[in-house]
Each structure stands twice: as structure tokens, then as C-alpha cells.
Amino acid sequence: MFHKEGIVSIAIAVSVAAILSIVAFTVEMPVWTQILLLLLAAFVLIIILQFFRNPSRKTILDDTTIVSPVDGKVVVIEKVTENEYFKDERIMISVFMSPLNVHVTRYPVGGKVAYSKYHPGKYLVAWHPKASEENERTTVVINHKNTAQILYRQIAGALAKRIVNYATQDDSIVQGADSGFIKFGSRVDVYLPLDAIITVELNQKLKGGESILAKFTDE
Structure with a gap:
């Protein structure tokens, strides 16, 4: 497929x-x-x-989990200040995709799209520290049913020259559903609440729509 x-x-x-x-x-x-x-x-x-392969993925729909939006390797897990939307501290998990990975982007949680914006920019290598704020990118924020907000950012790399984003503001979306595509090597950053329970570690390989990045704390 x-x-x-x-x-x-x-x-x-x-x-x-x-x-x-x-x-x-x-x-x-x-x-x-x-x-x-x-x-x-x-x-x-x-x-x-x-x-361009698009393998079928079996997302276990779960309102307590955040799944990886893409295939790839975890290259960053750290507390950072998110300057575009939240303007406060969040836990950022970065997943790097090589040209050999599946490049479909999937929604990490279900809910409603609160924000979706494309930014033109540079084409620094995807693992560059400034890539998240200076490269071509799209930012999507999802309102989860538990009132938490999850932000993920598609980031172009040195080879990726086209980002496709299907998320439109006010869309109701399903966890694990196709949300876009990035061509030829790139990265996706996911910004989580500070109290999220992280379930991955550095250098771990992930499957988009299946691997669990984190869990929400009990309400």
C-alpha cells in the first residue's frame, strides 16, 4: 500500500x-x-x-495515551520553552526519520484541532537544535477530551522540501489517523504537559500510530 x-x-x-x-x-x-x-x-x-509505502497500523484507541505520530528514532527528551503557541514550558520528544523510514504523519491523540499553521523556513539538518524554530515546518495543536492540549510539529530536514499537513482548525480527529506526510528525511517534535508520564527513552525506535510516547496522569 x-x-x-x-x-x-x-x-x-x-x-x-x-x-x-x-x-x-x-x-x-x-x-x-x-x-x-x-x-x-x-x-x-x-x-x-x-x-512512499503506507503500511497499515493498528492504533489502540486510548484516551490515556499519546502515540508517536511517526516512525523513527527518539533523539531528544527534554523540558523546553515552546514559543509559538503555549509560550511556557513543556516536555518535548523529538523523533527523527531517516529516508528509509515510513514518512506518514499520524495524530498522536484524538480530539479537535485547535491550531494548524505552516511556516516557511530554512533546511537545516533535521537534528540541528534550531531546526524546530527555523526550518520549514507546520505546527498542529489538538484539544484532547481531558482538556489537555498536545502540540506536534512537522519539521523539514536538509532533504525534505515538502511538508503535507491535513489538519484543519476545528476538525474532529481520531488518534492514529493519517494527518500528513513529509518527503525525504525529517523530524517531528511532540510537546507534552509537564506532568505527562514518559514511556520512551533516547534512541528507542518507534512505529507511528502504535508506539506509546507518554500517558496522561490520572485525572
Whole structure:
């Protein structure tokens, strides 16, 4: 299963692979060159197909948990000041996605979208400390039913040149549902209440929509 955002890229990759294959079989050339062209055709197609894959995920809907919005590795867990929306201290968990990860973004909790904004910006490497505030990015805030607010931020990296965000203010959304896509290497930051119970650790690998980042404290 492939993500709808990859339709054009997949079509181009198929065309390129087909052209390279046709050239390899119709133009006179050394055998090693023919093999090289066929390998290049296969490489281009495989890379694009794997990048836009959209595997089915079984999110266990739970109003007490915050799930990871993306696949990737936890690279930051720290208390920070969030300056765009909350303007106060929050716990930030950053998940870095390599080009080999699934790049679908999913809603970490269910509720209603309170805020959704796109910011143009730079293309620093995704793990750069200033990437969260200076890179191209989108910020989404969700009002959870328990009155808590969860913010997540899609951040473009040095290769990612396009962020897709489906969240629209006042939308009612379901935990784990598709909320967007980021192309070619990037990161997502999730900002949690200070009393959230963190359930992940640094360098842990996560699955979007399934791995639990944190839990809300008992009300």
C-alpha cells in the first residue's frame, strides 16, 4: 500500500525505470553497461516505492495515551520553552526519520484541532537544535477530551522540501489517523504537559500510530 502523496513520484520513477530498461535492451552497449542500467532502474524504483509505502497500523484507541505520530528514532527528551503557541514550558520528544523510514504523519491523540499553521523556513539538518524554530515546518495543536492540549510539529530536514499537513482548525480527529506526510528525511517534535508520564527513552525506535510516547496522569 502506498501513500497518495507518492502518486506523482511513483509514476515518474516507473517511467524512468522503464526508459532505462528499454535503453538497456535496445541500444548496443557492453554487457556491463547494460547490467548497470538495469540495476539503476531497479534502484530508482525500489527507493521511491519503499519511501512512499503506507503500511497499515493498528492504533489502540486510548484516551490515556499519546502515540508517536511517526516512525523513527527518539533523539531528544527534554523540558523546553515552546514559543509559538503555549509560550511556557513543556516536555518535548523529538523523533527523527531517516529516508528509509515510513514518512506518514499520524495524530498522536484524538480530539479537535485547535491550531494548524505552516511556516516557511530554512533546511537545516533535521537534528540541528534550531531546526524546530527555523526550518520549514507546520505546527498542529489538538484539544484532547481531558482538556489537555498536545502540540506536534512537522519539521523539514536538509532533504525534505515538502511538508503535507491535513489538519484543519476545528476538525474532529481520531488518534492514529493519517494527518500528513513529509518527503525525504525529517523530524517531528511532540510537546507534552509537564506532568505527562514518559514511556520512551533516547534512541528507542518507534512505529507511528502504535508506539506509546507518554500517558496522561490520572485525572
